[in-house]
Amino acid sequence: QRNFERYDFLKWGSKSLNNFYAVPPGTGICHQVNLENIAQTVWTSTDQNGVTVAYPDTCVGTDSHTTMINGLGVLGWGVGGIEAEAAMLGQPVSMLIPEVVGFKLFGELQEGVTATDLVLTATQMLRAHGVVGRFVEYFGPGLASLSLADRATLANMAPEYGATCGFFGIDDKTLDYLRLTGREEGQIALVEAYAKEQGFWIDPAIEPIFSSSLELDLGTVVPSLAGPKRPQDKVVLTHVDDVFNHDLGEVYKKQQSRVPVAGKDHDIGDGDVVIAAITSCTNTSNPGVLIAAGLVAQKADKLGLKPKPWVKTSLAPGSQVVTDYLEKAGLQQHLDNIGFNLVGYGCTTCIGNSGPLAEPISAAINGNNIVAASVISGNRNFEGRVSPDVRANFLASPPLVVAYALKGTVIDDFTTTPIGQGSNGQDVYLKDIWPTNLEVATTMAGAVDRQMFQARYADVYKGDKHWQAINVTGSETYQWRAGSTYVANPPYFEGMSMTPAPVQDIIEAKPLLILGDSITTDHISPAGNIKADSPAGQWLQEHQVAKADFNSYGARRGHHEVMMRGTFANIRIKNEMVPGVEGGFSRYGEEVGAVYDVAMKNKADGVPMIVIAGKEYGTGSSRDWAAKGTNLLGVRVVIVESFERIHRSNLVGMGVLPLQFKDGDTRASLGLTGDDQFTIKGVASLQPRQDVTVEVTRKDGSTFSFTALCRIDTANEIEYFNNGGILHYVLRKLAA
Structure with missing residues (x-):
């Protein structure tokens, strides 16, 4: 009952769009269903000449734990929803060629030690090593003692150790798992032959060359x-x-x-x-x-x-x-x-x-x-x-x-x-x-x-009686429901023209939040309960939604009015602009208020906003609402000491400028406060990873400047940014 509108929308998509399938609710978690059933490790298709071609299975998914599939020898990682939508519309996924960090495993786990103990140990080691934006590949004699499920556990937590993925090659353990989970023998034979022919098969006698490496004796892992x-x-x-x-x-x-x-x-x-x-x-x-x-x-x-x-x-x-x-x-x-x-x-x-x-x-x-x-x-x-x-x-x-x-x-x-x-x-x-x-x-x-896997996945798209009872008709466009508080037409494309207007310089922007280290996408866009006295809770009540029916932010992701009010609404976030206050609050002049309310006042004044933070900004889930909400609040730029990969990409995809402090600068060393104003010129002519001058005006009128690194990393991303976001870019390409 609570989620009917969302399920109706998804089922409409499965009826209306080519090559789009919806695994019904209640089946399980998408990554586990992919591991146990959907992923093939090697795919085949017919090329333009009618020849059957085999190629490696790859995957991008709108959840950061998409990486679990690397345990099956499938290269995959998480992306934001906006990047995935663009990929569905034919836009390639662009990235800098990553360094590959080797993680050598040897020995065996002791009695009573689990794969969970191993992955928590590896996560600590890899975070300390530094693998953000890098691939990790596991290798070494220790692989022989790890089941495929153990490998999937290690691959799953790649976002937690900061890597784009944690990859495993293909070997007999891979084939055994494909067989256990009900894949056809012909498919398993194809995977083996292809992997051996193309060099994907693990050869214990060969130690690959990596950008850097570390190692772990499995026998040293403890509960x-x-x-x-x-x-x-x-x-x-x-x-x-x-x-x-x-x-x-x-x-x-x-x-x-x-x-x-x-x-x-x-x-x-x-x-x-x-x-x-x-x-x-x-x-x-x-x-x-x-x-x-x-x-x-x-x-x-x-x-x-x-x-x-x-x-x-x-x-x-x-x-x-x-x-x-x-x-x-x-x-x-x-x-x-x-x-x-x-x-x-x-x-x-x-x-x-x-x-x-x-x-x-x-x-x-x-x-x-x-x-x-x-x-x-x-x-x-x-x-x-x-x-x-x-x-x-x-x-x-x-x-x-x-x-x-x-x-x-x-x-x-x-x-x-x-x-x-x-x-x-x-x-x-x-x-x-x-x-x-x-x-x-x-x-x-x-x-x-x-037999268990074969029985459960015999018809994975069928669903239970509730899913089957949702009757939808396919159509070219979705008919938005007036008054819906779950699914609404977002405002991203309002006033959009075929030719993008030049990106405006950022003049005298005010900080909306000044934050510390390890700000997660849960801090930026929480997925949990909606408090009745929060801006989102108040909006729902104004639209006749009872408190018992609030559901969660995660369930309301189809409605921008709820989600923008929930941006930076985490009950544990600490904004340094309002010391001693915990939760989603900011400051308008000397007046303390909810982040959303302060942002709307600044927007009404025509004042752009910035967010300033420390290290590992945007860690955690690939939650694209952390970038969408930031954009809708009126934030033009985010300046931090370091970004997590997916959130940086999501910010660019929503037309928000990501900048990174240079030369050891931090918000503390520069003495940045909520009373400062920030000006950035030349925004329309930015180049990937160029230096950017940030001019700061103090409350007393004094000025100084510092240099930051533009974290728009590729030429494609510059195009997205200049178009106001990746979806604007793709739609203009499709309409041309």
């Missing part, structure tokens, strides 16, 4: 989590309590406390785990870690353990096959018994769609400044992403998620203190419920088979 705010901040399992207790005092400036929960027979305190979720394509595509989670649940259930009463638990696989093998192994009933019931097939908690906590628990947390925790098997733990009630978020393997639900807290050493007491009162420790590698392998061998 780990990442958090509490960034996926690259790996924490060894035995030190999680130390990290949290340190942050409690140093970051949150408080001591441990516990408070009663109204109407409940338990209290709640700092470090309590209030969300434990088995979620995300990163881990639910890996039968090994899901079987391990089921075995932990089985052992715990038989001992009489239960999650603590304040923990919200959930299981959301990325494909329906997961349910089949958990049930066949007899593990789903044990997961159910300890609260890990199936809630659906999708991103759920990983993207912030866990739903609200129980009201008494939420009230106790927010009314007493409790620093609650979550432990999820996701890929991102940015501030404000998982839940507005949770400030400390940890990424972990599915079996550790189950164990933390039973323990209920992150403040104790997990390996030396009991998880809980069994039905006969005995202390139960992690070692008592942790499965051996042999148990996992034996269970998996008996539970996962080719």
Whole structure:
């Protein structure tokens, strides 16, 4: 009911556009469905002479974790929606030729260590090495000990370690996975022959030459989590309590406390785990870690353990096959018994769609400044992403998620203190419920088979009765629904002419926000809950949408009025222009207001705006609304110390100028404030990666200038920028 308009729009597209197919909702997460069914590794088509030609499978997707498919030997990465739309309309994807960083793996993982522990270790190492805008290729003798699913886990988190992709070549493990997941034998034979002929087949005797390289002994990887705010901040399992207790005092400036929960027979305190979720394509595509989670649940259930009463638990696989093998192994009933019931097939908690906590628990947390925790098997733990009630978020393997639900807290050493007491009162420790590698392998061998994949994907585009009941008629253009609050005709092309007007210089622009390091696309364009007192919430109420029907920003991406009001509306963002204030606020003169309201006042005054920030600006999801919203607010330029790849591209695609500080300059070293005005001339004649002079006028009238690097990186991008954006450029080309 909530999402009918969006599904109607998608189904209209599948009926109206050539070569466009919609996998219906409820099937799973797109990356996992691609891995298990759609990707071919090698495609064939007929050329203009009628000859059948084989060529490598490649993929760009409008989610950054598109990179998971590199585990199958398919080169792919995430792009913004605007770039994908342009590609669908025939525009090539342009980029600078990347450096390739080699990551050599050798040895084998120790007993009890999971692929999740490995990917969190690799993420930390690669972030430290520096791989933004680069390809990573895994190689070395250690590959032989990694399953295809393990490789997909490593490839999946490429956005978290900053790379464009994390690629694996093709070998027998690739062919085995294609066979397991139901691909035809003829296709598998083609992949093998093509890979060997073209040099894509992994040859352990050959060590490729890379731009730079690093290596990891798999035997040194230990059980780990990442958090509490960034996926690259790996924490060894035995030190999680130390990290949290340190942050409690140093970051949150408080001591441990516990408070009663109204109407409940338990209290709640700092470090309590209030969300434990088995979620995300990163881990639910890996039968090994899901079987391990089921075995932990089985052992715990038989001992009489239960999650603590304040923990919200959930299981959301990325494909329906997961349910089949958990049930066949007899593990789903044990997961159910300890609260890990199936809630659906999708991103759920990983993207912030866990739903609200129980009201008494939420009230106790927010009314007493409790620093609650979550432990999820996701890929991102940015501030404000998982839940507005949770400030400390940890990424972990599915079996550790189950164990933390039973323990209920992150403040104790997990390996030396009991998880809980069994039905006969005995202390139960992690070692008592942790499965051996042999148990996992034996269970998996008996539970996962080719027939499951073939049955689930026999007709992947059919959908359930609800999808089938959506009746649409194909047409050349979509008929916009008047008054819709979900899908609306955006204003990007209003007043557009065949010939683009010259790009105007940026004169006396005012800062809208001055931000710190690691500003994510979740900070810029949150996907979670919409607060009733926010500009987006107020707009929805003005359009007769009840609070219960707000849905989320992620669900409202088809409506620009909601999304532009949600830009920079993250509850944890900190604008240095309004010190001491947390959330989406800015300043108009001396008046503090919501970012959207301040932006509209500046637009009404005819004043252009800029955003200033530190390192790693735009990290995280490929969310194109982070650029669309920036554009619609009236921001002309973003000046930062460094950009993440996709967001920089998205800004160019929306006609926003990305500039990068040079020569060690920062907002702090230059003393930039919200009272400064910024002028940039010669914008209409910019060249790729040229130096740009930024003139600054202080509040007292004094002036100075600094040099920044234009991060429009290619000649194609200059064309997009001069046209007002990539879609304007493509439409003019099509109309010419």
